[in-house]
Amino acid sequence: MQESLTRDTRLALDLALTVRHDGRGGVADDLADPAGLTTWIRAHPEIVPDAAAFTADRASLTAVRDLRAAVRAPFAHAVRPAELSRADAARLLPVPEAVARLNAAAARTPTVPVLHWPEGAEPAVHARAADGAHDLTAALAQATIAFLAGPDRQRLRARHAPRCMRCFLKEHPRQEWCRPSCGNRAGVARHHDRHKTVQGA
Template sequence: MQDSPGRDTRIALDLALTVRHDGHGSVTDDLADPAGLTAWITDHPGIVPGGEGFTADAPTLTAVRDVRAAARALFAHAVRPGEPSPADAARLLPVPEALRRLNEAAARTPTVPVLAWSDTAEPVVRAAPAEDGRADLAAALARAVIGFLAGPDRQRLRACHAPRCVRYFLKEHPRQEWCKPSCGNRARVARHQERHGRTG
C-alpha cells in the first residue's frame, strides 16, 4: 500500500475530477458556473486563506478553468504511453500551452524568500506567499498542480478506462486498473458482453 497522497496531490486530483461522468452517458462539469466553483471551494477548505467567505465571479471561474484545462492536459501527458481520460482526449491543450498557462497562473501571487535554519542543518531558503499578497485562487491551484506533477505521486497517476468513466486516479497496488471497484465491475461486464456478442 502506498503512502496517502499529499495536500498538493489531493487538490490537483480533486480539481481534475471536477470533470466527471454523470452516470447517464454525459460528462458533467462541476465548474460550469461561478456557483459551482463557490460550492467546490466550500467543500475544499484551506485552498486559499479566507476561503470560508469565498464567492466566485466570472473572471475567477475562467482562471480556474484554465488551470484545470492545463492540469488535465499535463495529466494526459503524465500517463503516457497509456491513453488519457476520454472526457477531453480529443481536445487537450498542447503541452507547451498547458505549461505556459500553469506557470503564468502560479506566478500571479507574489512570493518572498523565507529563511529556515535549525541547529542541526544548513540554512534553507524557500519561497512563501507574501503576507500582503492578494490570495489568488487560480495561482494556489496552479501551485498545487505543479507540486503534484513534480512530486513522486505523479508516477502513480492513471486514467480510468472503465465504460463511462473519465476520472484520473493514483494507482495504489500493482494490479489496480480502475479508479474504484464499481468501475472494475463495469469493465468486466463490458468485456464479457463483448466476448459473448462475438461468439454468439
C-alpha cells in the same frame, strides 16, 4: 481522498476530477457555474484565506476552468501510454500549451512558505501570497506543478472503465480501478465486446 496525500497532490487531483462522466452518457461538471466553484473552494479551505466567505464570480470561474484544462493535459501525458479518457481526448490541450498556461498562472502571485503545527499533528508547510493578496489560479497552478514534479505523479493512473474521465493514484501493485464499480463497468464492456465479436463471426 487519503489523508496521507500531500496538499498539492490532493488539490491537483481534486481540480482535475471536477469534470467526470455522469453515469448516463454525458459529462458532469462541478464547476459548471459560479455556485459550483464557490462550493468547491469552500470545501478546500487551504486554497484561499477566509474560504468560508469566498464567493465566485464569472471571472474567477472562467480562470479556474481555463486552468483545469491546463491541468488535465499533463495528467494525460503522465499516464502514457494509457489514454486519460476517450470521452475527454478531444478537449485536451497540447501539452506545451498546457504547461505554459500552468507556469503563467503560477507566476501571478509570489508565495512564501508558512508553517502550521497544530497540537497533536505533524508540522506542515502551506504557501501564502507574499503581499497578503491571493490569486486563486496561482495557488492551484503551483499545487499542480508541485504534484507533477513530485513522486506521487508516478502513481497516477487512468481508469480503464468505458466513458470514464477520471484518474486515480495507484495504492498497491494490483490496483486497476479507483473503486469496484469502475472495474465492474469495464468487465461488462469487455463481455459485451466479446459477445459482439462472436455474433459477427
